Amino acid sequence: MSIKNKKETKQKLLDAVGKILIEDGFQNLGINAVAKKAGISKVLIYRYFNDFDGLLSSFAEQKDYWLNEGSAFTDFLDHAKENDMRSAAPKLFQNMFNDLIRNRELQEIKRWELFENNPVIENIGKMREEIGIKQMKKVAEILKSDEKEIQETTAVIIAGLYYLALRSKTTEMFNGINLRTKEGQERITRAIETILNKLF
Amino acid sequence: MSIKNKKETKQKLLDAVGKILIEDGFQNLGINAVAKKAGISKVLIYRYFNDFDGLLSSFAEQKDYWLNEGSAFTDFLDHAKENDMRSAAPKLFQNMFNDLIRNRELQEIKRWELFENNPVIENIGKMREEIGIKQMKKVAEILKSDEKEIQETTAVIIAGLYYLALRSKTTEMFNGINLRTKEGQERITRAIETILNKLF
């Protein structure tokens, strides 16, 4: 609106970060790119966020993916009764996969985690790791499954869903499955159900 | 050895590519870096390989990962009898995981596949994709499993192993499992066995 407005300018810069992640990928996320995309001098990034990492921290704080991603899981666990747990568990992982496929911003952050040790990204990873462990413990507790390797097996499956979602950006086919079509994605979600049903 | 030797020089440049992948990661793989690592003028890269992509193509041709990675699988399939197939199948995936964890060069190429569409990397991906499909068909054929979703379920598992191997570079813990210790890696390989046994 106004010509000189700190709050608005900061928001424009933060929005530019998200735009670049979606439109250009995290590898093109830099101070110059953000300033250009926001149409604002990069000097203000240093002035308002001190640092490029400061900008990223504010971005992460605003978006707090790791918490949101956990919330759906937590809600589910709170409302799940023991008897409907087994039938609902596959849905949980299916939702996780669908979210990952659709949310390109989150996808880029996961891709980022996978190849750089940026302190900001690292912190997000640690927080999400803690939440993940708590969730798994709760799942194991509720399921009362005789399966001792819940943590390990779910790790493999979750990792698989991450990889498939990320891979869909750079390739169509993986192991004969088209990762970019609804049909291919449904083959994956059906497989999730099959695996979980046989496992627990 | 000799002061002026084209063949030797070309080899030094190709070796430098592998060194950079292992020591610095694919994101630092560039013409200047290769020349510097090889201790050879970058002009010779253009002269001998025409292009940076030409250098990468020669590197890929020399290493032909996608074929090697398939070979262990193919050998296994050729020697497997129907009755020992079920018990041997987990070993196959476990070996795949162990190789990925150890072979940092291959790891970098998989990481590369995951975030860029370099034509050279893309070609490698396509060749490996074709081999993968053939292998999966063979597995399904031999297993004669009533499980209709072999392709889909193995896709999830293989993808999971890829992700865990790649993630181990940037983080220690994933879902409460230490990806960098032998103990953590063994928890994964045991989980592979559990999953496959229950699936097929």
Add this chain to the structure above:
DNA sequence: TATCTTTGTAACCGAATGGTAACATCATAA
């Protein structure tokens, strides 16, 4: 109105990138 702080931009810096041109050196065939 005059002064001082905040918000903003333009212009520059050094380092690193991919790429090229000019030149030096060696091996060998005439």
Add this chain to the structure above:
DNA sequence: TTATGATGTTACCATTCGGTTACAAAGATA
């Protein structure tokens, strides 16, 4: 021995990167 093509290096180019300095414009305050 001399000329020629292959092998190799140095020096440069334009561009882009993160980062800084200097300065202008707007708002607030006295």
